[in-house]
Amino acid sequence: MVLKVRFFLGAVLTHTSLAYANANSFSLDEDSIPTIAPVAALDTSALQKDADLFLSVFVNQYPSRDLIRIKTDGQGQFSISGTDLRALRLKIDASVSDTQWVSLKELPWLNYTYDLANQTLSLNVPLTYLTRYAVELGTPKADTSQLDSQSFNANIFNYNFYQNYSRDKKYSSLNGQLMINQSWGSLSHQFLYNNEEKTTQFNEKFVRLSTTWRYVDPIQIRSYTLGDFVSNSAQWNTSVRLLGLQWASAYEQRSDLVTTASPEFSGSATLPSTLDLYVNQQKIYSGSIPSGPFDVKTLPFISGNQVTLVTTDINGQQVVSTKPYYTSVKILQKGIKQFSVDLGTPRFNYALRSNDYASQLLFSSSSIRYGLTPQITVDGGVEASSNGLLNLGMGATRNVFDRGILSVDLAASQYRGKQGTLASTALELNVSSKLNMNFSLLNSFDGYFNLARVSDHYYATHYANTNELSSIDTTSSAKQVFRLGANYQFTPSTGMYAGYNSVVTPNSRYKQATLNLATSINQRWGVFFSAYQDLINRKSYGAYLTLRYTPKSSPLNVSTMAGLDNGNVSKQLDIASASTQSLGSLGWGVTASQNQATQGGSGYLNYVDRYAYLSARYSHSNDLKQLGLSASGSLVFAENRFFATNQVGDGYALVTNAGPKTKIINGGVSLGETDAKGRFFIPDLTPYRTHTIYANPQDLPLDWRIDSTEKKLATGYKKGAHIDFGARKVISAIVHLVNSSHVDLGAGYIVTINGKEQSVLGYGGEVFVDGLLEHNTVVVDLLDHGQCKAQFDYHGKASGIEKIGPFVCQ
Numbered sequence: 001m002v003l004k005v006r007f008f009l010g011a012v013l014t015h016t017s018l019a020y021a022n023a024n025s026f027s028l029d030e031d032s033i034p035t036i037a038p039v040a041a042l043d044t045s046a047l048q049k050d051a052d053l054f055l056s057v058f059v060n061q062y063p064s065r066d067l068i069r070i071k072t073d074g075q076g077q078f079s080i081s082g083t084d085l086r087a088l089r090l091k092i093d094a095s096v097s098d099t100q101w102v103s104l105k106e107l108p109w110l111n112y113t114y115d116l117a118n119q120t121l122s123l124n125v126p127l128t129y130l131t132r133y134a135v136e137l138g139t140p141k142a143d144t145s146q147l148d149s150q151s152f153n154a155n156i157f158n159y160n161f162y163q164n165y166s167r168d169k170k171y172s173s174l175n176g177q178l179m180i181n182q183s184w185g186s187l188s189h190q191f192l193y194n195n196e197e198k199t200t201q202f203n204e205k206f207v208r209l210s211t212t213w214r215y216v217d218p219i220q221i222r223s224y225t226l227g228d229f230v231s232n233s234a235q236w237n238t239s240v241r242l243l244g245l246q247w248a249s250a251y252e253q254r255s256d257l258v259t260t261a262s263p264e265f266s267g268s269a270t271l272p273s274t275l276d277l278y279v280n281q282q283k284i285y286s287g288s289i290p291s292g293p294f295d296v297k298t299l300p301f302i303s304g305n306q307v308t309l310v311t312t313d314i315n316g317q318q319v320v321s322t323k324p325y326y327t328s329v330k331i332l333q334k335g336i337k338q339f340s341v342d343l344g345t346p347r348f349n350y351a352l353r354s355n356d357y358a359s360q361l362l363f364s365s366s367s368i369r370y371g372l373t374p375q376i377t378v379d380g381g382v383e384a385s386s387n388g389l390l391n392l393g394m395g396a397t398r399n400v401f402d403r404g405i406l407s408v409d410l411a412a413s414q415y416r417g418k419q420g421t422l423a424s425t426a427l428e429l430n431v432s433s434k435l436n437m438n439f440s441l442l443n444s445f446d447g448y449f450n451l452a453r454v455s456d457h458y459y460a461t462h463y464a465n466t467n468e469l470s471s472i473d474t475t476s477s478a479k480q481v482f483r484l485g486a487n488y489q490f491t492p493s494t495g496m497y498a499g500y501n502s503v504v505t506p507n508s509r510y511k512q513a514t515l516n517l518a519t520s521i522n523q524r525w526g527v528f529f530s531a532y533q534d535l536i537n538r539k540s541y542g543a544y545l546t547l548r549y550t551p552k553s554s555p556l557n558v559s560t561m562a563g564l565d566n567g568n569v570s571k572q573l574d575i576a577s578a579s580t581q582s583l584g585s586l587g588w589g590v591t592a593s594q595n596q597a598t599q600g601g602s603g604y605l606n607y608v609d610r611y612a613y614l615s616a617r618y619s620h621s622n623d624l625k626q627l628g629l630s631a632s633g634s635l636v637f638a639e640n641r642f643f644a645t646n647q648v649g650d651g652y653a654l655v656t657n658a659g660p661k662t663k664i665i666n667g668g669v670s671l672g673e674t675d676a677k678g679r680f681f682i683p684d685l686t687p688y689r690t691h692t693i694y695a696n697p698q699d700l701p702l703d704w705r706i707d708s709t710e711k712k713l714a715t716g717y718k719k720g721a722h723i724d725f726g727a728r729k730v731i732s733a734i735v736h737l738v739n740s741s742h743v744d745l746g747a748g749y750i751v752t753i754n755g756k757e758q759s760v761l762g763y764g765g766e767v768f769v770d771g772l773l774e775h776n777t778v779v780v781d782l783l784d785h786g787q788c789k790a791q792f793d794y795h796g797k798a799s800g801i802e803k804i805g806p807f808v809c810q
Contacts, residue, residue, distance in 0.1 A: 050071070050072065052070070052072075053070045053072060053119075054070070055068055055070055055119050055121045056119065056120045056121070058123065059090075060124065060271070060272065061271065062272040062291060069081070069084070077105055078104045079102060079104065080102060081100065082099065082101075085102060089133060089290070089292065090107075090110075090130065091131055109129055110125055111123070112124065130291070132266070132293045133293065133295070134294070135287065135294060135295065137277075137297065151183065151719045151722075152638060152722060153181065153182050154179075154652070155636070156178070156180075156634055156636050157176065158176065158177040158179070158632075158633075158634045159176045159631075159632065159635075160632045161630060162629070163629045164628050167625060169196070171195050171197075172193075172194075172195055173192070173196070174192070174194075175191075175192050175193075177191075181718045181719060181720070184215065185215030185224075185718075186717075188213075188214070191207065192206075202349065204353060204354065208354035209228075210228035211227050213225070213226045213227055216253045217250065218250070218254060221249055221250050221254055221257070222248070222249060222250055223246075223247075223253060224246075224247055228242070228243055230242075231344075232246075232248055232342065233365055233367060233450075234367040234380070234381030234411075235379060235395070236381075236409040236411055236422060236424050237383065237393070237450040237452065239452070240451050241346065241347040242343075242346060243347055245343050245344065246344075247340070253717040256688040256689050260327055260329050260333065261332055261333045261371060261374045261375070261377075263326070263374075265307060265309055266293065266296070267293070267321065268292065269292065269311050269313060270313065271314050272288065272290055272291055272313065272314055273289055274286065275287055275296075276311075277296060277309060278307070296309065305430075306323065306324055307325040308320065308322045309321045323402065324402040326399065326428075328405045328428060330405055332370070332371030333374065335371055336370070336371040337370050337371075338369040340365075340366070340368075342366070345359055346363055346455050348455075348459055349463075360386075361385060362386040363455075364385070365384075366381065367381040368380050377396070378395070378396050379409065380395075381393045381394075387416075389413065391413040391449065392412055393412070395407060395408060400429070403429060404427060404429035405427070407426045408423075409423070410423055411423075413447075413449045413450060415447065415449035415454065418449065419446060419447060421444070421445045422443070422445070422448050423442075423443050424440070424441065424442035424443070425440070426439065426441075427439045434488055434489045436486070438483070440483045441480075441482050441483075443479070443480050444478070444479050455476075456476055475503075478503055478505050479504050480504040481503050482501070482503075483499070483502075485497065485500070486499075496515070496516065497514075497516040498514070498516075511536050512534050513532065514530070514531070514532045515530065515531045516530045517530075524549060524550050525547075525548070526548040527546070528545075528546040529543075529546075540566055542564060542565040542566065543563065544562070545561065546559055546561040547559065547561075555577060557575075558575050560573050568597075572594075573592045574589065574591050576589030582608065583609075583610060585607075587605070588605050589603065589604050590602070590603040599621075600619065601619070602618065602619035603619075608646075610672040611645060611646070612646065613633065614630070614631050615629070616628070616629050632647055633646055634647050634683060636683075645681045645683045646684070648683045649686075651685035651717070651718075652681065653681075653691075653713060653715060653721045654720055654721075655678075656679055656722065657726055657728065658674045659678045659700045659706055660674065660700075661673050662696060662700060662706075662725075663696040664694070664695060665694040665696060666685075666692075666693055667691075685721075687714075687716055687717045688716070688717070690712055690714050691715075692710060692711070692712050693710070693712075693723055695709050696709070704727055704730070705730050707726030707727070708726060709725070711724075732769060732772065733801060733803065734766050734767070734768055734801065734802070734803045735778065736764070736766050737765045737806065738808055739808070739810065740810045744765030745761055745788075750780070750781045751767045752778070752779045752781075753769050753771065753772075754777055755777070757769070757771055766803070768801075772796075773794070774793060774794065774795065775791070776793070777789065777790075778790045778791075778792075780809050788809035789809060790808060790809040791807075
């Protein structure tokens with residue numbers, strides 16, 4: 001037989017006409033092919049009146065992510081809202097509001113085609129009328145809107161305990177931190193206890209290190225501190241310890257926010273293309289881009305490299321561009337403002353005395369850094385004291401052609417009739433792909449003072465019994481600091497660094513040259529060489545040669561070192577297991593050393609437990625032998641329960657309802673097992689980062705069910721988050737159902753248990769039922785025969801699965 005098969009092209013509507021293609025046909029001589037009825041004509045009557053369409057929109061052949069709402073009128077014209085046009089990257093007048101509808105005929109540079117059969121609208125847009133497409137490579141910001149609802153209060157005690165034994169004495173030490181973390185902030189108290197007999201004037205066994213309250217506002221990115229803290233000085237000055245108040249930006253706590261200016265690379269694609277991004281010939285990104293101009297933003301933080309962009313369009317044509325790439329934490333993104341306002345009284349003898357404050361002195365400082373442009377960051381700072389200091393400074397840092405950065409700082413001070421100035425400059429330069437150089441010079445003139453130097457002067461007059469500041473040699477009193485260094489990479493596995501450092505203080509001069517060489521012969525062998533020469537005291541010099549070996553089939557690190565330090569020859573051999581911090585891991589190492597005066601050795605064992613990090617170390621040097629035992633961890637009271645865990649960091653989480661003995665996993669690393677009630681405390685999470693926590697149900701008993709095995713969460717600074725996996729113990733049984741004639745119900749019917757759970761009836765009228773209650777109702781959908789219902793009570797065993805019934809369903 002001869003079959004007539006007709007093919008119809010879909011109706012196509014343009015902004016000028018609605019056209020139909022003629023039907024074409026041909027014949028097939030195939031008796032086995034059934035007759036196909038002609039396709040009905042497409043109904044286009046809807047286009048002759050007002051209507052709302054939801055279409056896939058293509059801009060220069062690149063599809064939109066979502067369906068776009070489009071209005072049509074009786075004349076067949078199409079209108080799109082301002083917000084959707086901007087989302088499609090079309091340049092429209094700024095006066096057009098997001099809710100205003102724009103007729104496509106009002107855009108003379110635009111051509112469009114409507115495909116009724118495929119429900120698509122294709123826009124042909126000149127590239128000059130497309131806004132720039134942003135390729136974001138950075139980590140998305142954490143959602144802070146749910147942090148308060150997820151957080152819980154916790155009392156935390158972090159500890160580091162150390163016990164030492166030797167032939168002549170033994171002593172204990174404890175470094176502790178007590179934290180009370182609430183919605184109103186975090187109250188922290190740190191202390192140090194050491195019962196070793198002291199031979200100095202500082203013989204306190206118990207020393208308070210700090211007491212601080214801090215609140216971080218993640219929305220405004222501000223932190224408020226009351227108590228002990230370290231001031232945030234401008235980069236040309238030196239920080240001091242204060243007791244008082246601090247108001248500052250909180251970018252350090254918001255680690256999900258990138259403040260460093262990242263170079264943006266731009267390009268343009270005539271057609272939809274694939275973009276490949278390479279840093280030092282290593283691909284770090286691949287993705288599709290639409291036609292038109294595009295910007296690559298938030299590149300990885302790697303300095304001194306070259307970036308290669310490769311665009312490949314849908315026709316296979318490639319465009320390759322290579323540019324230098326240099327970033328530094330000294331250059332902020334445009335508009336980023338980092339600041340700190342500090343007010344307090346200075347502290348002395350930290351970690352030696354608990355409350356050694358200069359109560360008659362008041363220090364204040366303010367500093368600010370602002371990203372003026374993506375290439376320029378400006379700085380400013382003011383410092384003052386109640387005994388007469390006034391210090392003003394300003395500076396600027398600039399990106400130099402994406403090859404490096406140049407910074408210049410100037411400051412002036414007045415203190416007790418003395419006036420002084422400070423000038424500093426620094427340069428980091430990527431000369432080539434192999435050579436990097438750095439240079440810095442700081443000079444202070446006349447009687448330059450800042451808060452750190454005023455603090456040193458106070459210490460000299462009240463503790464050192466002298467009025468001469470020059471008798472206290474500190475970095476804050478340096479008159480000149482000069483540094484010069486160069487790093488050259490011969491091959492990817494061989495590099496060299498040469499450096500020169502000079503520090504001139506009122507009391508001394510220090511000049512030193514250093515040289516470092518490193519090479520990897522292969523994956524198992526490496527050689528390191530370092531040397532230094534004091535250029536003031538020519539007799540002070542040293543050189544060290546280290547050979548490293550990593551066996552191929554053993555997780556060991558072996559290294560041997562020979563050194564010469566001021567004429568003293570030393571040798572050392574180290575053998576250690578590969579470093580790991582995974583739960584249950586055991587680390588060990590042994591060392592043997594010898595020089596002209598001593599001969600000795602040491603060994604250690606480390607064990608990572610869920611509840612603490614344990615370590616033991618034994619050492620001997622000539623006749624001195626020592627044994628040290630240490631433990632570090634945390635005790636937590638949260639949700640009316642105590643937890644013992646490893647040290648708690650800035651963020652943490654409490655897992656509940658995960659089922660007994662369930663493995664908790666974060667980032668592919670097993671953190672441990674839940675307790676008998678399905679609870680687990682995760683001690684260390686990075687705040688404001690999205691974490692994915694898994695509960696492995698592999699070892700759950702058969703009578704347990706879990707709602708979800710994956711949860712995403714973010715914690716606040718010094719705050720925790722709840723994770724509820726919804727695991728629960730269910731009573732299950734195999735229920736036997738029969739009809740009113742006591743005949744087994746047929747297989748395949750849908751069964752609803754207690755109005756919630758659903759299951760499928762199996763052969764022999766049996767169905768597996770989860771979540772049995774004391775009183776139960778089962779409804780069976782019999783399709784054309786309606787429904788039947790069975791009710792029964794169950795008081796069986798709470799674990800295991802048994803067969804019950806038969807029960808009549810009618």
